[in-house]
Amino acid sequence: MPHVFSAVSRSRSAFAALFVALIGALAATGCVRLSALDANGLWKVVGEQCVPNARDRGDPGPCTTVDFQKRYAVLKDINGRAQYLLIPTDRVSGIESAEILYGGSPEYWVGAWAAGRYVDAKLKATLAPTQLGLEINSSQRRSQDQLHIHVDCMRNDIADALAPYRHDTPGTWRWTTLDGKRYRVTRVTRLDDGGNPFRVVARDLGAQQSMAVQTILVTGAGPDTARDGWLVVNSGLDVEGGTGTAEGLLDHSCALARAQ
Numbered sequence: 001m002p003h004v005f006s007a008v009s010r011s012r013s014a015f016a017a018l019f020v021a022l023i024g025a026l027a028a029t030g031c032v033r034l035s036a037l038d039a040n041g042l043w044k045v046v047g048e049q050c051v052p053n054a055r056d057r058g059d060p061g062p063c064t065t066v067d068f069q070k071r072y073a074v075l076k077d078i079n080g081r082a083q084y085l086l087i088p089t090d091r092v093s094g095i096e097s098a099e100i101l102y103g104g105s106p107e108y109w110v111g112a113w114a115a116g117r118y119v120d121a122k123l124k125a126t127l128a129p130t131q132l133g134l135e136i137n138s139s140q141r142r143s144q145d146q147l148h149i150h151v152d153c154m155r156n157d158i159a160d161a162l163a164p165y166r167h168d169t170p171g172t173w174r175w176t177t178l179d180g181k182r183y184r185v186t187r188v189t190r191l192d193d194g195g196n197p198f199r200v201v202a203r204d205l206g207a208q209q210s211m212a213v214q215t216i217l218v219t220g221a222g223p224d225t226a227r228d229g230w231l232v233v234n235s236g237l238d239v240e241g242g243t244g245t246a247e248g249l250l251d252h253s254c255a256l257a258r259a260q
Helices: 001-026 040-057 108-114 116-123 156-161 197-202
Strands: 064-065 072-077 084-088 132-136 147-152 174-178 181-188 214-220 229-236
Touching: 040 064, 040 084, 072 108, 072 116, 072 214, 084 108, 108 116, 108 132, 108 147, 108 214, 116 147, 116 214, 147 156, 181 197, 197 214, 197 229
Parallel strands: none
Antiparallel strands: 064 072, 072 084, 084 147, 132 147, 132 214, 174 181, 181 229, 214 229
């Protein structure tokens, strides 16, 4: 009988060792699969792994990078060919968080746009600004309670559908239908300060509307963002025909990169 227990113990130890090895291998790729049952999973990765690893060892793993000055990390998402996530290194729940609207708050959209270089590197191709998309979901359409901006390829058909708005006067909203949902579109010439998409959307919401149910997508307005700026695409669950997620306007398979 003791031999049976010994064998079981060894078997469990071997399984545990294998499990740890698999988790370690996954983390080493810079990709992390999060449990859909743990809404704090993303924060645990960034706040409990990436930040202390970068601070204590100079290695941000499993994140791609941690920027302490700008207060965000960039993490390769397990989903998608080249999808990355920009995540604050502070505890920020999401689009509904009041602190993202304050003057002097971290400019997460600027960092997310810069993170497009990791998408390019993963694809071994250079996306045009109109082919790169940044997106954040509403509080009701996300699985994680830590703010994160998706950085990935745009769908070809959506990029084409947004072409008529590329020369609009900044600050002017126009309504359109994308993928069967109602969105409004405006052009901005910067992603920080007054052009920060969080602030752009918040200041033009109706009295009965809430940031918590909004979704925002940002993409280049033309081939040169210094000249053409960006398009801010917004919808909400408080709009008839609207939506709380624009993630479907991105293409996690990056088919457009294969066409290049």
